Amino acid sequence: MLVERIEAKWIDTFVSVFEMCGVEPPQTAAILSESQSRSVNVNLAELALDRLGTPAIHIVVPTPRQSAPVPVRSTGASDAIAGSTAVIAALAAVDFVVDCTVEGLLHASELPQVLGEGTRVLMVSNEHPEALERLVPTPDLEPKVKAGIKKLIAASEMRVTSDAGTDLVVNVDGAPCGGGWGYTSRPGSISHWPGGLCLAFPKAQTVDGTIVMDRGDMNLTFKRYIESPVTLHIEDDFVVDVEGVGTDAALFRSYTDAWGDREAYATSHVGWGMNPGARWDTLTLYDRSQTNGTEQRAFAGNFLYSTGANEHAGRHTLGHFDLPMRNHSVHLDGEAVVIDGVLQGELA
Incomplete structure (x- = not known):
């Protein structure tokens, strides 16, 4: 310990x-x-x-x-x-x-x-x-995160797929976008350490499709690796069905239902990790009281889907999941920024 x-x-x-x-x-x-x-x-x-x-x-x-x-x-x-x-x-x-x-x-x-x-x-x-x-930030991460944010801002559509079955389409046209690289020197700004994320906060009624969380993906609210697949069916931003027979799906349903708030099932933000120094496998090496899981949000090439509050879509709730997933591909208007969990081009 x-x-x-x-x-x-x-x-x-x-x-x-x-x-x-x-x-x-x-x-x-x-x-x-x-x-x-x-x-x-x-x-x-x-x-x-x-x-x-x-x-x-x-x-x-x-x-x-x-x-x-x-x-x-x-x-x-x-x-x-x-x-x-x-x-x-x-x-x-x-x-x-x-x-x-x-x-x-x-x-x-x-x-x-x-x-x-x-x-x-x-x-x-x-x-x-x-x-x-x-996870001390390095200066070379900043321009790469900025390049990713620039691509997000310019894009109209994000499509996310995986061999496990994910097929999600997000209209990101005009969606507020941001990210961080672990430090900030600009007045009137905030960043978080550890850093390394590119994110979009989709507007209302812009997210549809299916997400499959496979074994080894993570639910960071629970600080837990997925041990049996969980399928989320999403319509007009909201998770309308949670499919799965294991403990992971049951926990997802139980915790989200506990809020008694439909908005806890809504999309908060979507994006991908950029930090090559962060690792997906270190969650198991810390006691739960000693980690917040920020490293797992930021590891390079993960696809991050989050549920809960999204002020840009007019939704407010304390119910929240951060769900980083491996082995996904992310395309912006057809351009690959992540393929099978690997950053592409100038983002790599």
Whole structure:
């Protein structure tokens, strides 16, 4: 079992990523955490910022009461700020925020207010520092992710297929697109570490087809590898049928049904992983309490389908699945960007 303690090498790791974010005096910085945050990452962030000559203020909020019928996991939509105008004002007043909340601010409702004055935010995923150390971003990833996002923005249709039976068509014309490479130096922006994703948030009634999750694919809400195939039938964005006889299909149905919210069955975002340093097989090497599964979202060539909230389609729910899959092919207007799980062309 890995121990969570301060290690000099991990301070070095945080320093190197913060340097990529352009942190230097006389900039100001804040560390946002909550009562259930991974304390070792909070401490490492503090020590790294101090070493860079940018001592941080700490903003610590209580982890909110449980309000959902089932545990909420890995949403990227922390509700820890809870709309506090004082917290938002404090975060918006500094140049750089290290986000150490459990779920992260990536999709938090308060994020636009935090970024509005030019604050930049690095969301440190709730991982053990060993994983963060392995997945320090490299400068050569940024132009490749940007190239992938550019292709997504220019495309009208994404088609995803696999030998296992996936055949999904997504109208991405005008869909908001984005991604990250693990650091950010641009004012008014957010990125997450580990990084390496290209994503689109489809508009309403633009997603149709079939997805087959095969053995070895992942359900990251459960931090579990698929052991028996699960087939999702999707019509007008919504999963209308979950086919499968094993535990994986039963868990999918049970957890999604628990929300009592049809929008939990809706499409959130679609995209693919870009990080060649991330691996699909490391999930099994960490205790579940020590990983957030961000590495598995980002491993190069995976197809990522997610259910749940999509503000661009007018849907809001806490029910959420991130489902990275191997051995899929992704085409944008007929151009292959991923073939059988392998990145193509300038993205490779």
